Amino acid sequence: MAKSAKVPTIIDKPMGFCPGCGHGIAIRLIAECLETLGYDSNVIFGIGVGCSSLLGGGLQTDRLHCPHGRASAVCTAFKRVMPETMVIAYQGDGDAYSIGLSQTTNAMYRNEKFTLFVINNTLYGMTGGQMSSTTMPGQKTSTSPLGRDCGATGLPMRFPEMVASQFNAAYVARGTVINPAHINKLKGYIINALEAQKYNEGYSIVEILAPCPTNWGMTPVNAMAHIQETLIPYYPLGEFKTREKK
Amino acid sequence: MAEIMKGNHAIAEAAVRAGVTFYAGYPITPSSEIMEYLSGRLPELGRVFIQAESEVAGITMVMGAAACGVRALTASSGPGISLKQEGISCISDEELSCVVINVARYGNGLGTLFSSQCDYLRETRGGGNGDYRCIVLCPESVQEAVDLMALAYELSEKYRIVSTLLTEGALGQMMEPCVLPEFIDPPKVSWGFDGKYSYKKVGIFDRNPYQEGIDLRKKHECIKENEQRFETIDVEDADYVFVAYGLPARSVKGAIKELQAEGHKVGLIRLITAWPFPEKAFSVVNSHVKGFISVEASATGQVVEDVALYSKKSGFGHVPAYCLLNIYGIPAIRDTKENFKKIIAGEIKEVF
Ligand SMILES: Cc1ncc(C[n+]2csc(CCOP(=O)(O)OP(=O)(O)O)c2C)c(N)n1
Ligand code: SF4
Numbered sequence: 001m002a003k004s005a006k007v008p009t010i011i012d013k014p015m016g017f018c019p020g021c022g023h024g025i026a027i028r029l030i031a032e033c034l035e036t037l038g039y040d041s042n043v044i045f046g047i048g049v050g051c052s053s054l055l056g057g058g059l060q061t062d063r064l065h066c067p068h069g070r071a072s073a074v075c076t077a078f079k080r081v082m083p084e085t086m087v088i089a090y091q092g093d094g095d096a097y098s099i100g101l102s103q104t105t106n107a108m109y110r111n112e113k114f115t116l117f118v119i120n121n122t123l124y125g126m127t128g129g130q131m132s133s134t135t136m137p138g139q140k141t142s143t144s145p146l147g148r149d150c151g152a153t154g155l156p157m158r159f160p161e162m163v164a165s166q167f168n169a170a171y172v173a174r175g176t177v178i179n180p181a182h183i184n185k186l187k188g189y190i191i192n193a194l195e196a197q198k199y200n201e202g203y204s205i206v207e208i209l210a211p212c213p214t215n216w217g218m219t220p221v222n223a224m225a226h227i228q229e230t231l232i233p234y235y236p237l238g239e240f241k242t243r244e245k246k
Numbered sequence: 247m248a249e250i251m252k253g254n255h256a257i258a259e260a261a262v263r264a265g266v267t268f269y270a271g272y273p274i275t276p277s278s279e280i281m282e283y284l285s286g287r288l289p290e291l292g293r294v295f296i297q298a299e300s301e302v303a304g305i306t307m308v309m310g311a312a313a314c315g316v317r318a319l320t321a322s323s324g325p326g327i328s329l330k331q332e333g334i335s336c337i338s339d340e341e342l343s344c345v346v347i348n349v350a351r352y353g354n355g356l357g358t359l360f361s362s363q364c365d366y367l368r369e370t371r372g373g374g375n376g377d378y379r380c381i382v383l384c385p386e387s388v389q390e391a392v393d394l395m396a397l398a399y400e401l402s403e404k405y406r407i408v409s410t411l412l413t414e415g416a417l418g419q420m421m422e423p424c425v426l427p428e429f430i431d432p433p434k435v436s437w438g439f440d441g442k443y444s445y446k447k448v449g450i451f452d453r454n455p456y457q458e459g460i461d462l463r464k465k466h467e468c469i470k471e472n473e474q475r476f477e478t479i480d481v482e483d484a485d486y487v488f489v490a491y492g493l494p495a496r497s498v499k500g501a502i503k504e505l506q507a508e509g510h511k512v513g514l515i516r517l518i519t520a521w522p523f524p525e526k527a528f529s530v531v532n533s534h535v536k537g538f539i540s541v542e543a544s545a546t547g548q549v550v551e552d553v554a555l556y557s558k559k560s561g562f563g564h565v566p567a568y569c570l571l572n573i574y575g576i577p578a579i580r581d582t583k584e585n586f587k588k589i590i591a592g593e594i595k596e597v598f
Contacts, residue, residue: 016451042441046310047450057451062439064313065450067336070306073298077310077318078439080294081268085441103306106299 008035010043015058017051020220022210023119025177026186027055030088030117033190037198039086044078046071048091048100051125051212055090069100072107072116079114086197087114094124094132097157101133104159108203111168115193116205118159121212122231129215133157136230141215156234160207164240170202172241176209176232178224189239196243209235248423253388253413254279256424257347260395261319262287265432266345268318270296270307272326275359276415277349280321301326305333305346312342315438317399321347323415324357327365327373334408335374343402343435345395346380347411349418352543352574360574361415363492366548369412370521377459379466380408381473382520384491388422390518396427403435405469412520414492414543416576469522476524477516480506481531484513486586489553490541491517493576498541501582512586523552528560537596539568539589541582547571547597554598566596 008031017024034040040061047056049068056063066074071089079087089096096104096118104116123141124130130143134156138147150156164172171193175186186208193204209231211223218226251259258280261269269284281297288295294311298304304320311318322330327348337344348369352362372378381401385391391413398409437445479502481487490498495516502512515527538557540550550569557565570577570585588594 013449041443044314044439044441053450057449061443062441062445062447064310064340064439064447066309067306067332070302070309070333073303073306074310074313076296076303077268077270077294077307078314080296081311081314081316082439082441085439102299103303106303 008032008040010034010040010060011058012060013058015054017054018214020211020213020223021051022121022177022208022212023051023054025183026117026119026208026210027058029183029187029190031059033187033194034086036191037194039194039198042084043086043088044082046074046078046087046089048089048095050092050095052090052092052095052119069095069098070103071095072100072103072112075114076107076110076112079112083113086194089114089116091116091118092125093118093120093122093134097133097159108163108167108169108205111202113197113200113202115197117190118205118207119210120207120235121210123212123215125212125215129212136234158235160205160240163205168202169204169241171196171204171243173239174207174209174235174237176227176237178227182237192243201243248425250421250423251388252279252419252421253391254349254418255283256388256392256426257395257411257413257418258283258287259426260392262291263427263429264396264399265317265430266319267293267316268308268311269294269320270298271304271320271322272298272301274323274326276351276361276418277321277323277326277347279418280347280349301329302332305330305337308344309333309337309340309342312337312344313340313439315435317432318344319347321349323349324351324353325355331374334380335372335376335378337408338372338378338380339376341406343399343406343408345398345402345409345411347413349413349415351415358574359415361417361493361543361576362574363414363494363543363549364545365412366520366542366544367551369410370523370552377462379521380410381405381469382410382412384412384517384520385417386492386496386516388417388420389424391417392424392426396430399432401473405465407465407469416493473519474522474524474526475518476527477518478527478530479514481513481515481527483511483532485511485532485536486539486589487531487535488512488514488539488541489517489549490514491520491549494541494543494572497576497579498582500579501586504579505583505586510586523556525556525559528557528562531562535562535565537566537568537589538562539570539586541570541577543572543574543576545571545573550597567598568594569597
């Protein structure tokens with residue numbers, strides 16, 4: 001699958017991510033999947049605030065930069081007004097789970113029929129690497145300089161697991177971008193999430209564990225290894241809710 | 247044919263007839279009847295109604311619908327309007343069009359349920375972060391509220407700006423006869439998303455904030471020049487000119503009739519647009535006017551600031567601006583008359 005060398009036509013400009021950032025791979029995969037499903041010219045993105053917003057500079061599609069954390073509310077409206085159009089919320093973990101938790105959870109609670117992709121890099125990338133709701137126990141960030149103290153700040157949030165266990169979503173998964181095998185799997189999750197929307201099955205979400213070498217203070221290669229060794233044990237990969245067979 | 251309708255219901259039905267296809271909001275007294283009405287009415291017509299989880303979500307949903315080019319509406323009051331400021335600022339930044347209804351209630355913080363005009367300064371100065379304004383329309387009756395609804399959308403789309411219908415708790419709750427407008431099918435706007443990227447929206451990082459600032463200023467100037475709306479009564483030969491809007495203005499109309507019968511030369515400027523402020527109304531005022539008197543339902547005096555600014559701009563810089571404040575509710579005709587007499591006796595001092 002991920003062999004496709006052709007750049008999807010909706011990607012018209014380079015996006016300014018740091019070397020080794022996970023956002024670029026995720027966006028490329030989403031664009032490829034939209035093309036595969038024939039939705040690349042029938043799609044609207046609600047873009048989060050954070051490095052996720054760099055998507056807005058690179059894709060030739062309808063897209064709106066949403067207030068910080070509110071992409072799920074914006075996408076709720078997109079989908080209700082334009083039910084035949086593929087609607088995608090693209091957000092970081094800080095955007096979707098910290099400031100936007102209310103909008104994210106309530107859209108999922110209402111089972112709005114759009115798809116959310118959350119890039120989980122365990123911190124606020126764009127603003128210089130502050131602690132977010134998914135920062136790992138003990139992880140040093142610019143606002144947890146001694147390492148995250150979960151006794152005082154809570155445990156990192158596993159949002160997809162919550163969606164899958166508590167709510168009536170159509171499709172829930174977590175993938176990552178650290179090697180071709182994982183990328184292939186992730187692409188399958190993305191296709192499933194978009195198909196769940198295409199067939200009006202309900203809300204779909206894929207969380208993507210992604211490196212932020214810049215704010216992790218690591219080389220791109222070490223950042224990939226960090227995901228494998230530290231993040232995946234806490235944030236298991238896989239499908240938490242699969243689509244119902246019709 | 248005139249029907250007797252509750253203000254909020256009449257406004258909601260006028261919105262339906264103005265082509266509103268999307269409502270999202272969160273309940274708060276004294277605005278809730280608007281969403282209650284629309285929760286049945288919009289789905290009945292195949293349109294969208296969403297009870298949002300908060301005012302923050304409600305206005306942001308409106309932003310999404312507005313980006314798709316449909317007529318979208320939200321309504322609230324007091325602290326609910328505060329929560330909407332993030333979204334209103336963002337909608338203004340994106341130059342989308344929508345209408346926000348503020349059925350104003352009195353107080354800071356959670357406030358009270360009393361009818362009031364305490365949000366005047368916030369509504370006329372934008373309200374959220376940044377350098378934008380919203381067109382603010384302030385009806386004095388249920389009929390006028392209903393008549394302003396389609397105009398609110400027309401202006402909002404013409405200038406790609408947020409329109410606010412600034413009503414008051416009492417206007418939302420009272421029953422009055424009104425004639426509802428005809429149903430209209432609004433024209434399609436050019437900037438609505440269609441999923442096909444037909445409207446080539448400029449990317450976030452390709453924007454030119456400096457040029458946008460210049461264009462915004464020009465847009466504001468154009469609105470100020472062309473969209474002032476007001477009513478004047480006998481200002482041409484008045485010694486004292488009252489300035490008011492909404493229900494207090496209606497009460498002032500009663501007061502000036504009685505004062506005139508007693509031989510006082512008084513007039514009224516009634517704001518229909520609070521922004522743009524109707525400075526043109528001052529150009530027809532008696533050049534020998536002795537004072538302007540703002541009558542408003544606030545505690546600290548808000549409209550009076552604009553009265554002073556715009557009377558100065560119109561060459562009345564030396565003319566005192568007084569302010570009669572009844573904090574909330576509608577001022578009684580008797581009180582306005584008594585206070586007027588205190589003003590001419592020098593017992594109430596000017597504010598500016
Ligand atoms: C209301 C508001 N608060 C704070 C900010 C500053 N801010 C911009 S991006 C961001 C964090 C984004 O982090 P995340 O969603 O994790 O995305 P990433 O940059 O890591 O991709 C913050 C706090 C803002 N733009 N708006
Ligand atoms: S700061 Fe982190 S998330 Fe943002 S572009 Fe750089 S690597 Fe990616």
